[in-house]
Structure formats: structure tokens, C-alpha cells
Amino acid sequence: MQWEVVIGLEIHTQLATQSKIFSGSATTFGSEPNTQASLVDLGMPGVLPVLNQEAVRMACMFGLAIDAEIGKRNVFARKNYFYPDLPKGYQISQMDLPIVGKGHLDIALEDGTIKRIGVTRAHLEEDAGKSLHEDFSGSTGIDLNRAGTPLLEIVSEPDMRSAKEAVAYVKAIHALVRYLGICDGNMAEGSLRCDCNVSIRPKGQTEFGTRCEIKNVNSFRFIERAINSEIQRQIDLIEDGGKVIQETRLYDPNKDETRSMRSKEEANDYRYFPDPDLLPVVIEDSFLETIRAGLPELPPQKVERFQSQYGLSAYDANVLASSREQADYFEQVVKIGGDAKLAANWVMVELGSLLNKLGIEIDQSPVSAEQLGGMLLRIRDNTISGKIAKTVFEAMAAGEGDADSIIESKGLKQVTDTGAIDKMLDEMLAANAEQVEQYRAADEAKRGKMFGFFVGQAMKASKGKANPGQVNQLLKAKLEG
Amino acid sequence: MHQLTLAEIARGLADKSFSSEELTGALLARIKQLDPQLNSFISVTEELALGQARAADARRAAGETGTLLGAPIAHKDLFCTNGVRTSCGSKMLDNFKAPYDATVVAKLAEAGMVTLGKTNMDEFAMGSANESSHYGAVKNPWNLEHVPGGSSGGSAAAVAARLLPVTTGTDTGGSIRQPAALTNLTGLKPTYGRVSRWGMIAYASSLDQGGPLARTAEDCALLLQGMAGFDAKDSTSIDEPVPDYSANLNASLQGLRIGLPKEYFGAGLDPRIAELVQASVKELEKLGAVVKEISLPNMQHAIPAYYVIAPAEASSNLSRFDGVRFGYRCEEPKDLTDLYKRSRGEGFGAEVQRRIMVGTYALSAGYYDAYYVKAQQIRRLIKNDFMAAFEGVDLILGPTTPNPAWKLGAKSSDPVAAYLEDVYTITANLAGLPGLSMPAGFVDGLPVGVQLLAPYFQEGRLLNVAHRYQQVTDWHTRAPNGF
Numbered sequence: 001m002q003w004e005v006v007i008g009l010e011i012h013t014q015l016a017t018q019s020k021i022f023s024g025s026a027t028t029f030g031s032e033p034n035t036q037a038s039l040v041d042l043g044m045p046g047v048l049p050v051l052n053q054e055a056v057r058m059a060c061m062f063g064l065a066i067d068a069e070i071g072k073r074n075v076f077a078r079k080n081y082f083y084p085d086l087p088k089g090y091q092i093s094q095m096d097l098p099i100v101g102k103g104h105l106d107i108a109l110e111d112g113t114i115k116r117i118g119v120t121r122a123h124l125e126e127d128a129g130k131s132l133h134e135d136f137s138g139s140t141g142i143d144l145n146r147a148g149t150p151l152l153e154i155v156s157e158p159d160m161r162s163a164k165e166a167v168a169y170v171k172a173i174h175a176l177v178r179y180l181g182i183c184d185g186n187m188a189e190g191s192l193r194c195d196c197n198v199s200i201r202p203k204g205q206t207e208f209g210t211r212c213e214i215k216n217v218n219s220f221r222f223i224e225r226a227i228n229s230e231i232q233r234q235i236d237l238i239e240d241g242g243k244v245i246q247e248t249r250l251y252d253p254n255k256d257e258t259r260s261m262r263s264k265e266e267a268n269d270y271r272y273f274p275d276p277d278l279l280p281v282v283i284e285d286s287f288l289e290t291i292r293a294g295l296p297e298l299p300p301q302k303v304e305r306f307q308s309q310y311g312l313s314a315y316d317a318n319v320l321a322s323s324r325e326q327a328d329y330f331e332q333v334v335k336i337g338g339d340a341k342l343a344a345n346w347v348m349v350e351l352g353s354l355l356n357k358l359g360i361e362i363d364q365s366p367v368s369a370e371q372l373g374g375m376l377l378r379i380r381d382n383t384i385s386g387k388i389a390k391t392v393f394e395a396m397a398a399g400e401g402d403a404d405s406i407i408e409s410k411g412l413k414q415v416t417d418t419g420a421i422d423k424m425l426d427e428m429l430a431a432n433a434e435q436v437e438q439y440r441a442a443d444e445a446k447r448g449k450m451f452g453f454f455v456g457q458a459m460k461a462s463k464g465k466a467n468p469g470q471v472n473q474l475l476k477a478k479l480e481g
Numbered sequence: 482m483h484q485l486t487l488a489e490i491a492r493g494l495a496d497k498s499f500s501s502e503e504l505t506g507a508l509l510a511r512i513k514q515l516d517p518q519l520n521s522f523i524s525v526t527e528e529l530a531l532g533q534a535r536a537a538d539a540r541r542a543a544g545e546t547g548t549l550l551g552a553p554i555a556h557k558d559l560f561c562t563n564g565v566r567t568s569c570g571s572k573m574l575d576n577f578k579a580p581y582d583a584t585v586v587a588k589l590a591e592a593g594m595v596t597l598g599k600t601n602m603d604e605f606a607m608g609s610a611n612e613s614s615h616y617g618a619v620k621n622p623w624n625l626e627h628v629p630g631g632s633s634g635g636s637a638a639a640v641a642a643r644l645l646p647v648t649t650g651t652d653t654g655g656s657i658r659q660p661a662a663l664t665n666l667t668g669l670k671p672t673y674g675r676v677s678r679w680g681m682i683a684y685a686s687s688l689d690q691g692g693p694l695a696r697t698a699e700d701c702a703l704l705l706q707g708m709a710g711f712d713a714k715d716s717t718s719i720d721e722p723v724p725d726y727s728a729n730l731n732a733s734l735q736g737l738r739i740g741l742p743k744e745y746f747g748a749g750l751d752p753r754i755a756e757l758v759q760a761s762v763k764e765l766e767k768l769g770a771v772v773k774e775i776s777l778p779n780m781q782h783a784i785p786a787y788y789v790i791a792p793a794e795a796s797s798n799l800s801r802f803d804g805v806r807f808g809y810r811c812e813e814p815k816d817l818t819d820l821y822k823r824s825r826g827e828g829f830g831a832e833v834q835r836r837i838m839v840g841t842y843a844l845s846a847g848y849y850d851a852y853y854v855k856a857q858q859i860r861r862l863i864k865n866d867f868m869a870a871f872e873g874v875d876l877i878l879g880p881t882t883p884n885p886a887w888k889l890g891a892k893s894s895d896p897v898a899a900y901l902e903d904v905y906t907i908t909a910n911l912a913g914l915p916g917l918s919m920p921a922g923f924v925d926g927l928p929v930g931v932q933l934l935a936p937y938f939q940e941g942r943l944l945n946v947a948h949r950y951q952q953v954t955d956w957h958t959r960a961p962n963g964f
Binding site: 039045047048078084087142272276278279 | 685806
């Protein structure tokens with residue numbers, strides 16, 4: 001049987017407000033437990049919530065960026081359930097009238113095609129605290145620092161058909177919220193978390209299969225692995241004559257499997273109702289227009305511009321625009337270095353693998369955009385070859401200064417003096433007299449291959465500093481002669 | 482000294498006839514002597530009071546003036562008071578010392594009022610007899626075998642017994658006006674949003690409103706002046722300027738249009754109360770008011786709507802009492818579910834548990850539309866009835882309660898009978914309107930109240946009418962025997 005996979009995602013993004021959504025407490029990550037928990041966050045008797053307007057503004061930015069309708073009249077609702085890290089016994093969220101309505105986001109697939117993913121809605125809510133199960137000798141500790149941190153829960157349509165598409169969508173959301181500056185995107189700290197709804201159906205069938213929800217997956221890699229392992233579990237189950245039951249599951253990365261957390265029957269009845277402590281929030285058109293006017297250039301526009309302005313391929317433009325920091329870095333390199341294609345290559349290939357190796361993000365890069373741009377200038381004016389540039393780049397990465405001083409101190413300046421190159425080639429050919437004989441005896445096809453050998457020897461002899469163009473030209477003349 | 486009203490105390494303190502410390506000492510002694518009969522206080526904050534009294538005297542000596550400076554007050558025990566037990570009349574919060582002041586408490590303390598203590602109340606403000614308190618029932622000073630009304634029963638009994646001149650109360654379905662009526666006081670429930678709810682432990686958030694209890698309308702005006710105002714910490718508080726409530730107390734009632742809802746005078750109303758209400762109408766007519774009959778056709782639906790909305794909100798508001806961070810925690814919980822079940826089962830009394838269950842049911846999947854949504858629709862209809870009525874009248878008048886105070890225990894086995902006592906008061910909460918109850922006579926030696934309702938933010942008009950009425954009647958000056 002051919003199976004089709006259907007995936008919908010709920011992404012919880014922590015909004016990067018200075019204070020919490022309903023109290024004045026700070027939202028800094030990693031503080032001592034309960035040092036950022038005010039009377040309101042503790043759910044003390046008699047306290048009342050006051051909405052942080054900044055969270056509303058950020059949610060509107062997101063809505064406008066995905067072309068969604070913004071709810072003119074917003075109602076906060078209480079979602080009631082008991083849990084020790086939920087101090088009030090209810091979470092303030094939105095139910096019937098969310099702030100962001102239907103919108104969409106385009107994702108670039110690996111085959112170069114673009115797919116549009118629908119966003120059903122996005123609503124504001126407060127985060128819960130954390131239960132700490134270690135270090136309390138059998139008891140559970142409660143840290144309410146996170147309680148009340150604003151979240152934007154982004155719910156997609158079931159539009160994704162593979163784990164790869166799901167990851168591409170999460171990456172696109174991740175890039176977007178960072179472009180907008182409304183979320184730091186730090187998945188390790190839980191700033192962006194994902195619930196994955198997964199079902200399968202026979203290819204060609206129109207109705208959906210029974211879905212399972214994998215809760216709280218917090219890295220791109222785990223999202224892909226969790227979904228794939230869940231797909232396999234569902235296929236195995238059905239092909240063995242079983243049935244998928246609707247339930248919530250957890251992904252265990254160590255065993256690479258999902259396991260049941262609770263079934264639909266055990267699910268809470270959250271008894272949503274409008275929170276009487278908060279008045280409906282009315283969003284005026286003028287407020288939205290101000291936000292719209294202040295929106296930064298977003299990934300789709302940036303990709304388009306990179307192609308038209310710099311002549312980059314769609315793929316390169318997409319990779320470079322995948323984060324605001326990378327795009328900005330690239331443009332800074334171009335501004336100094338002048339050659340966009342060369343800059344794109346260096347940013348994506350050499351810098352990319354360096355950052356990867358170091359496990360850091362581009363904003364922490366040891367080589368600044370100014371340094372890299374300065375080095376490209378030296379490639380372009382033939383001071384160094386592309387090969388020597390790698391040596392220069394490594395030195396810059398090691399903190400040895402900018403390109404010019406490294407070229408100077410290490411004596412990496414390219415040799416362009418025809419006389420010097422001529423002399424060096426003569427010495428090299430003399431040392432390889434046998435090969436020269438063979439070359440001259442060979443046919444055209446063989447010669448092509450052997451020519452590379454001489455170029456290699458020449459570059460080696462000059463320690464890479466000889467201008468490769470000149471070497472080619474002179475060598476050809478000498479061998480043919 | 483205990484016979485003095487707040488206005489008289491203000492004058493006495495201003496002309497140095499007595500100091501706040503003297504007054505406070507005298508009232509504390511009187512509370513100690515008489516309250517055991519009434520049980521109107523849960524906590525008497527003697528040290529706090531004497532300290533505040535001395536501070537107030539010092540402020541006055543330094544030249545400060547102010548009507549409330551040095552005057553005594555007691556707060557219903559759901560107003561959080563920093564460092565003082567704030568119990569809500571519940572075992573659940575018997576061990577809870579509030580870590581902050583409610584806005585009302587803070588404002589009155591800043592104005593220099595002296596907190597004598599925290600008054601008894603129905604548990605979590607749920608009740609109209611003050612019999613559901615963990616600290617025992619409050620007795621009506623007019624007849625110790627009768628209830629004082631609720632849920633602000635302690636606040637009412639204390640003022641009626643002249644233990645102090647004024648107290649704060651809260652009114653969710655009549656909890657200021659009904660005990661005021663049953664103990665011969667003037668009690669005012671302000672417009673929803675007029676008085677901050679920050680620090681006022683919630684029963685039903687969309688209905689709760691704090692307000693003053695006093696013997697006279699004049700005193701209510703003085704105390705409300707100190708309580709009212711916008712508070713950024715309460716999102717439902719309304720940013721509307723606070724008028725001088727004492728300025729128009731003596732304004733003429735000439736031409737004032739009073740509406741009598743015909744639905745108020747049907748079955749269920751004690752005919753003797755109906756007569757007293759009519760007599761009060763005659764007095765107001767003599768003062769120049771014009772009376773006409775009006776209709777509030779949806780009034781009959783108010784009690785069912787209230788008993789869906791209030792418990793629904795309460796079921797959620799009271800979820801925070803879970804034994805985890807504060808309040809009562811059961812002994813030796815064996816797991817989390819056991820901790821929740823027993824802490825709440827043991828910490829909450831029967832009426833609170835009943836309302837939590839009713840409210841949980843009303844919000845449950847499959848019932849929400851039939852109960853909660855329907856009740857909210859009724860609420861809108863009731864509000865519309867009032868809006869239509871206020872097109873033609875300036876004030877609505879009727880009985881505050883259908884019956885005078887009943888005997889302790891008489892209705893405790895029949896909650897619905899007790900709920901019906903709220904029939905005249907609940908609509909003002911559902912609509913968010915201001916309402917006032919004032920003394921209007923006696924039946925079998927028990928006080929009877931007349932209720933006045935006005936359009937939004939017309940507290941001044943209510944106080945004006947009640948004050949003019951109190952200038953020509955003496956019901957409000959009568960004191961219970963032995964007090």
C-alpha cells in the first residue's frame with residue numbers, strides 16, 4: 001500500500017517582550033528559580049492580570065507578515081485545568097476570537113519548488129511555569145519564572161506531506177519570527193516549541209486518517225526524527241491490521257520512538273470561557289497601519305531581491321535569506337567586497353562550514369563581514385588566489401587580524417612577475433624532464449590530463465603564490481614549444 | 482463616642498474634641514466587650530489600629546487635614562491586608578497572611594483610616610445569611626436569633642451594633658445591600674468598575690464590586706470618596722473622574738422621576754414590606770419626586786442567570802486554592818490528585834463546594850451553550866431592560882429584600898430558598914449598575930430596606946436621594962437594644 005502522510009503543526013513561540021504578558025515581571029531566561037515571579041505570576045488571592053500591549057503588537061506583526069486577517073475584537077479566555085506549575089488553575093489564552101486569523105507562508109522545498117502552507121490561526125496566551133523533578137529527593141520543585149511569559153501559538157493547516165516539509169515550515173516560521181524580532185528563536189531554551197499532528201492515509205484517499213499529536217518537540221532534527229518514527233509506527237500498526245487511536249504522544253530521542261502520554265478519553269475538558277478580568281481588546285486600523293509601515297523586509301521579498309539585485313540563484317538566495325543575521329552579513333560582505341556571487345560562495349561554503357564546525361551562529365562568527373569583504377577585495381585585485389584565500393580565511397578565523405595584515409605578515413602576496421614565474425617554471429620542468437617527454441609524445445586527450453600535473457607542480461613550487469592564470473599561459477607555451 | 486457617625490467623627494477629630502488614639506481605644510474596648518455576642522469580626526487588629534491611630538494623630542498635629550484621617554474602619558475579610566490574615570471566611574485561607582494590600586485597603590490607609598480589624602463573611606462571599614463562614618455565623622444585633630444577611634454580614638452587624646461607624650463590603654448579588662437592609666444600614670454597591678478589585682479576593686469577577694456600609698448616606702458618601710477611582714492594576718476598572726459625592730447630598734429632589742417596577746411588587750414579597758416601600762415613596766413625593774410605574778420584563782430570569790454566571794466564574798477563580806502555594810494543605814497527601822482532592826475537599830465548606838460543582842458543570846463541554854451562553858444572553862436582556870427604563874426615569878425604587886431577616890438556620894437546608902432572597906438585588910450586579918439600600922422601617926422589630934438603583938456612575942444621585950430621605954425620616958437613627 002502507498003501511504004500519504006498528513007502533518008499539521010502547532011508552534012509555540014515565546015514573544016521577546018521585556019515583561020510578562022499579564023504582569024510586570026521580567027522574562028529573562030535562566031534566572032534563579034522564582035526570582036521572576038510576582039504576586040500575579042504566583043496566582044495570589046486577589047491579584048488581577050493587565051495585558052502587556054507589546055505582546056499584542058508583536059502578534060499583529062506576525063499576522064501582517066503572513067498576510068492574515070487580524071482579529072479586530074480580541075477576547076481572552078480561561079483554559080481551566082489543574083497542574084502545580086499552573087498557579088491560577090487556569091491558563092489565560094484565546095479560544096473563539098484569536099488575534100491572528102487565516103494566513104499563509106511559502107516554504108522552499110529541496111527540489112527548488114515553492115509550497116504554500118496555510119496558517120489556521122495564531123493566538124496569544126501565557127506560558128506555564130516549570131516542574132523540576134530532579135534535585136528534590138522525591139519531591140517536585142516548581143519554578144514560576146516562566147509562568148506568564150507571552151506565547152504566540154501558531155496553528156498550521158494539515159498541509160505538510162513529509163517530515164522534511166514540516167521541518168522546512170518550522171524553519172520558515174523560525175526565520176520569520178526572528179526577522180520580525182518578536183522571538184529569539186532559541187529552541188534549546190524553549191523559545192520555540194512544536195507540537196506535531198501526524199496521520200497517514202492511503203494515497204488517493206481524501207478523508208484524513210486518525211491523527212496523533214507529538215507534544216513539545218524542540219529542535220529541527222528531533223521534529224524530523226519524531227515525525228518519521230511516528231509515521232513508521234502508524235504504517236506498521238495499520239499494516240499489521242491495527243488501528244491508530246487519537247492520542248497525545250511524547251518523542252524519546254534516545255530510543256528514537258514516540259510513546260503514548262494520554263488518550264483522547266483522558267483528555268481534559270478545559271471549560272473555556274471569556275476571562276472576566278480582562279476586557280476585549282479592540283485593534284484599530286491605524287494601529288495596524290503603523291505596524292505595517294514598520295515591518296522589516298521579510299524573507300520572500302529578500303529572496304526575490306537577492307536574485308534580481310545580485311543575480312543569485314533561487315537556491316543561494318533562499319539559503320542566504322534563511323536568517324536575518326546571515327542575510328545582513330552577506331550584504332555587508334558584498335558592500336565591501338563588491339562581488340555578490342563570490343561573497344555568496346564564501347558565506348555559504350567556507351564560513352558556513354567554519355560555523356558548523358564551531359557550532360555557533362553567524363552573529364558570533366569569529367570572522368566579521370568587514371574582514372571577509374576585505375579579503376574578497378584582495379582576491380579580486382589578484383593580490384591572492386582563491387586557494388591562498390583559504391589560508392588567509394583560516395588565519396582570520398584564528399583571530400590573527402584582517403586580510404591585508406595577514407597577507408603581509410605571512411608573505412602570501414601572489415607572484416605576478418612574469419620573469420619570476422618563467423624562471424620557476426623552467427626549474428620545475430627541468431626537474432620533471434621525463435614527464436615533459438611523455439607529455440610531448442602524448443595525444444591531445446592525454447595531454448589535457450597531464451597538463452594538470454604540471455600546474456600542480458608549479459603551484460607547489462611557488463607555495464601557491466604564483467598567479468594561476470599566468471602559470472597556465474606560460475606553461476602551455478613552454479610545453480607546446 | 483461609639484454613637485458617632487463618620488461625619489461626626491471627622492468633625493470631632495478636626496476640632497480636637499478627641500484624638501484618633503482615644504477613639505480607637507474606646508472602639509476596640511467596645512468590640513472586645515460586645516462582639517462575642519455577634520461574631521462580626523474574624524480578626525481584631527489592635528496593634529495595627531493603635532499604631533495607625535497614633536500615626537494619624539501625628540499627621541494631624543503636623544497640620545494635615547482630611548475627612549478620613551484618624552477615622553476607624555474594618556474591612557470585609559476578603560480585602561487583602563498586608564501582613565494580616567485574610568481568610569475569606571474559609572478554612573482554606575485560615576493560615577493566609579496577605580503579602581500585599583488591596584487597592585481599597587491601601588487607599589483608605591493612605592487617607593489615614595485606622596483598621597480595627599477584618600469582618601466576618603460568608604465563605605468566599607457565597608451566601609446571604611452569613612452562616613457559611615468557617616468562623617461561625619454572625620448574629621443580627623436587632624435580634625440575636627436572626628441572621629444579619631450576607632455575605633457582608635460581619636461588616637453590617639458591626640456597624641449596626643455601633644462597634645464602629647463604617648466598614649467595607651463587597652456585593653456580587655446583593656452582599657452589601659441585603660445585609661444593610663436586614664440590619665438597618667445604608668449600603669452602596671457602586672457601578673461595576675468604580676472601585677478597584679485589585680486585592681479583593683474574587684468570587685465572581687464580572688459581578689463583584691466593593692462598597693461602603695454605614696448608618697447614613699452621608700457616611701457612605703465620605704467612605705466611597707476614599708474607595709473609588711481608576712486603578713491601572715484592575716483592567717475592568719473604569720477611568721472616569723470621581724465626583725465629590727458629598728457635594729450634592731442636599732440637592733433638591735424636585736421633579737426627580739422615580740420608577741417603580743411592577744414586577745417588584747408581585748408574589749413572594751412580604752406585604753408589610755410592600756407597605757413600607759410605598760410609605761417611603763410617599764415621603765419622596767413630598768420632597769418633590771414624581772413616581773411612575775415601569776416594567777423590567779426579564780427580571781424573572783435574573784436568579785437563574787446569576788446562579789449560572791457566578792458559580793461558573795467562581796469555579797475558575799477558586800482553582801488557585803489547590804494546596805500547592807498557600808492556604809490549606811491536607812495532611813500527608815499520597816500523590817498530586819490526593820493533594821488536590823483532599824486539600825480542596827477539606828478546605829472548602831459545603832456551599833462553596835456546591836457552587837464550584839454547579840459552575841464546573843455549567844462550563845463543561847456540551848453544556849456551555851445551554852447554560853453559560855444562555856445566561857450571558859439573559860444578562861444582556863436585563864441590562865437592556867434597565868437602559869430602556871432609564872430613558873423615562875432617573876431612579877428605580879423597590880424593596881431590597883422580599884422578607885426581613887430570618888432565623889438562623891431557617892434556610893440553611895434549602896439553598897434555593899436562600900437564593901430567592903437575592904431577587905431584587907441581583908439585577909444591578911448583572912447589569913453593572915449602582916444600587917443603594919436605606920432603612921425604611923421595621924417589621925416584627927426587624928429592619929426593612931428600600932433599594933434605589935441609578936444609571937451608571939450616578940452614585941451621587943443615589944446618595945442625594947437617600948440623604949434627603951434621611952433628613953425627613955429617622956429610621957436610620959434607630960439603634961438595636963443593647964447596642
